[in-house]
Amino acid sequence: MAAFSFTLAKSSPSSVSSWTLSLPSFLPTTTRRRRHPKSVVVVSAAAAMNTKPTILVAEKLGEAGLQLLNNFANVDCSYNMTPEELCTKISLCDALIVRSGTKVTRQVFESSGGRLKVVGRAGVGIDNVDLSAATEHGCLVVNAPTANTIAAAEHGIALLTAMARNIAQANASVKAGKWQRSKYVGVSLVGKTLLVMGFGKVGSEVARRARGLGMQVIAYDPYAPADRARAIGVELVTFDEAISAADFISLHLPLTPTTSKILNDECFSKMKKGVQIVNVARGGVIDEEALVRALNSGIVAQVALDVFTEEPPPEDSMLVLHENVIVTPHLGASTIEAQSSHCTIMGDCNQEGVAIEIAEAVAGALKGELAATAVNAPMVPAEVLSELAPFAGLAEKLGRLAVQLVAGGSGVQSVKITYASARGPDDLDTRLLRAMITKGLIEPISSVFVNLVNADFTAKQKGLKITEERVVLDGSPGKPLEFIQLQIANVESKFAGAISESAEIKVQGMVKEGLPHLTMVGSFGVDVSLEGSLILCKQVDQPGIIGKVGSILGQGNVNVNFMSVGRTAPQKQAVMTIGVYEEPDTETLQKIGEIVAIEEFVFLKL
Ligand SMILES: NC(=O)C1=CN([C@@H]2O[C@H](COP(=O)(O)OP(=O)(O)OC[C@H]3O[C@@H](n4cnc5c(N)ncnc54)[C@H](O)[C@@H]3O)[C@@H](O)[C@H]2O)C=CC1
Ligand SMILES: O=C(O)C(=O)COP(=O)(O)O
Numbered sequence: 001m002a003a004f005s006f007t008l009a010k011s012s013p014s015s016v017s018s019w020t021l022s023l024p025s026f027l028p029t030t031t032r033r034r035r036h037p038k039s040v041v042v043v044s045a046a047a048a049m050n051t052k053p054t055i056l057v058a059e060k061l062g063e064a065g066l067q068l069l070n071n072f073a074n075v076d077c078s079y080n081m082t083p084e085e086l087c088t089k090i091s092l093c094d095a096l097i098v099r100s101g102t103k104v105t106r107q108v109f110e111s112s113g114g115r116l117k118v119v120g121r122a123g124v125g126i127d128n129v130d131l132s133a134a135t136e137h138g139c140l141v142v143n144a145p146t147a148n149t150i151a152a153a154e155h156g157i158a159l160l161t162a163m164a165r166n167i168a169q170a171n172a173s174v175k176a177g178k179w180q181r182s183k184y185v186g187v188s189l190v191g192k193t194l195l196v197m198g199f200g201k202v203g204s205e206v207a208r209r210a211r212g213l214g215m216q217v218i219a220y221d222p223y224a225p226a227d228r229a230r231a232i233g234v235e236l237v238t239f240d241e242a243i244s245a246a247d248f249i250s251l252h253l254p255l256t257p258t259t260s261k262i263l264n265d266e267c268f269s270k271m272k273k274g275v276q277i278v279n280v281a282r283g284g285v286i287d288e289e290a291l292v293r294a295l296n297s298g299i300v301a302q303v304a305l306d307v308f309t310e311e312p313p314p315e316d317s318m319l320v321l322h323e324n325v326i327v328t329p330h331l332g333a334s335t336i337e338a339q340s341s342h343c344t345i346m347g348d349c350n351q352e353g354v355a356i357e358i359a360e361a362v363a364g365a366l367k368g369e370l371a372a373t374a375v376n377a378p379m380v381p382a383e384v385l386s387e388l389a390p391f392a393g394l395a396e397k398l399g400r401l402a403v404q405l406v407a408g409g410s411g412v413q414s415v416k417i418t419y420a421s422a423r424g425p426d427d428l429d430t431r432l433l434r435a436m437i438t439k440g441l442i443e444p445i446s447s448v449f450v451n452l453v454n455a456d457f458t459a460k461q462k463g464l465k466i467t468e469e470r471v472v473l474d475g476s477p478g479k480p481l482e483f484i485q486l487q488i489a490n491v492e493s494k495f496a497g498a499i500s501e502s503a504e505i506k507v508q509g510m511v512k513e514g515l516p517h518l519t520m521v522g523s524f525g526v527d528v529s530l531e532g533s534l535i536l537c538k539q540v541d542q543p544g545i546i547g548k549v550g551s552i553l554g555q556g557n558v559n560v561n562f563m564s565v566g567r568t569a570p571q572k573q574a575v576m577t578i579g580v581y582e583e584p585d586t587e588t589l590q591k592i593g594e595i596v597a598i599e600e601f602v603f604l605k606l
Helices: 031-035 061-072 084-092 108-109 132-135 147-165 166-175 201-212 224-230 240-247 265-269 288-297 335-341 354-368 381-405 433-444 455-461 545-555 586-594
Strands: 001-005 007-010 019-022 027-029 054-058 074-077 097-098 118-123 142-144 195-196 215-222 234-238 248-251 275-279 298-306 323-329 342-345 349-352 414-421 465-472 482-490 505-512 516-521 524-529 533-540 561-568 575-579 600-605
Touching: 054 061, 061 074, 061 335, 084 108, 084 265, 097 354, 097 524, 108 132, 118 354, 132 142, 132 455, 142 354, 147 166, 147 201, 147 275, 147 323, 147 335, 166 323, 195 240, 195 265, 195 482, 201 215, 201 224, 201 234, 201 248, 215 240, 224 234, 240 288, 265 288, 288 298, 298 545, 335 354, 381 433, 381 505, 381 516, 381 600, 414 433, 433 455, 433 465, 433 482, 516 575, 524 575, 533 545, 545 561, 545 575, 545 586
Parallel strands: 054 074, 054 097, 097 118, 118 142, 195 215, 195 248, 215 234, 248 275, 275 298, 298 323, 414 465
Antiparallel strands: 001 027, 007 019, 342 349, 414 482, 482 505, 505 516, 516 524, 524 561, 533 575, 533 600, 561 575
């Protein structure tokens, strides 16, 4: 599998506007990325700086992960920071790694001054990271979604069995010098119905283990595939069926607006009397005050909690102090194996610790590699990325070119992209191309930097309406695209020759031998490689013009790389496209403008 580098290089760490894009770059992927061979995204990263990036590790991370990070970055391990301290430090950091104990708020992103490029969540739940703010700031968020699954599932089972047999209460009682055998009679698990709420990675591992304990397992998860449930002997049921049938409930839902307080007064009232509940997901999925009421009324007999709405919970929490509630301090992911070493899941695949998983994801993102575990950017399969890489370069160049053709004050609002391809309409993932065109359109005229993470958001913010159209061509679908065309409507152009018959600025390009080429400006067919900079001249077609312009550029010490002339008809109008590496000085450009046959010209930086 080839990796695709989308590196944002910065000439000075303090200036956001000086990001440039290096494309394409194919790098070998590391073998560790094998777990997610298909789901990868392109990220922006502060990689191409000569200085090492700085990574702030705000919570304890396993040694193996720290070692990996230390190999290429300055690592600042500052634990137990106040929110203010975090906001102060963050402006000096390219990446931040947290667990569940750090709130990565909008203020953190705002305080970073644009330098923060990646937030790594060393675990699954990303409810402590403000994803909207991250996306708006073009900051990638990655997590470590698999390394602590088994640890969390085992903790769930540990709490389930401990709860059913009053282990915690009985232990405290014996240590207090008592011997209360009749007080701590438990309930058996075998034959009982366990409801797993959230049949994802942790939920299904809990279900598998509970089946091994002889329990009937039902699950509530409208998004879970029925065949996966069937394969481990679990029945997927509706919410109401689930709630009323369960003897035990184990929660494994992410905290989202839909799952917030999913267990509430109404729900407790429908449960079997004496139900027992385990929560190793997130405190917020239970209405904690309603749970205290349900415990006091006897509907809920026992509860085991690893997670709380507020962590740590207040010392006088009625829930924590309740005699039928056992608690642990968010220990679900806390095993040696889950945090930093290697363990084996069901004997069939090696699982690396969270620390390694997140260190690799953050390091890779900072180097501009693919991020397999991005949570706020669209997933684009790796093979699609490598195929589209040259077209991504073309897309950005066309965007840059088109926006520079707009006359000042016109205000770009409506852009139409046409993708022409011999492939079927559904066989082209255009998100990357759209992001690159957006980047090209926006970066030359603003201080915002655009990447795959924030492209759509930034376009919306700028009031830029981008529509996409597919033209299906005859022929072999061997390459993904024949050409890309960009049209900007309702604007004036500083180069009238770029206006098409339909009164829009129109540019079109294609990839030739791996390089982006401009093939049309307005109604004029041209052919120049999109490298360096361009001079577009519109003139009356007559002999000698090319020579005149060439010699003026030569006198001005400007090397001409490419030149192409497109004309409407011989002796009529023509557009000459000249590719140059050096920027001509004002005097040279003035001399070109003085050639009588030249009606207009424009210099464009790519
Ligand atoms: N206590 C701890 O230390 C740990 C806690 N966790 C927490 O456990 C939870 C689950 O983690 P994973 O299994 O890895 O995540 P996952 O994403 O694999 O599974 C979550 C499941 O919940 C389902 N779901 C989402 N919304 C739902 C809804 N409204 N109703 C019913 N089902 C819904 C999804 O379809 C998915 O199958 C997360 O909140 C995570 O943060 C995970 C690891 C350690
Ligand atoms: O991965 C998760 O979602 C967890 O809850 C684990 O949290 P932690 O990294 O142990 O603070």
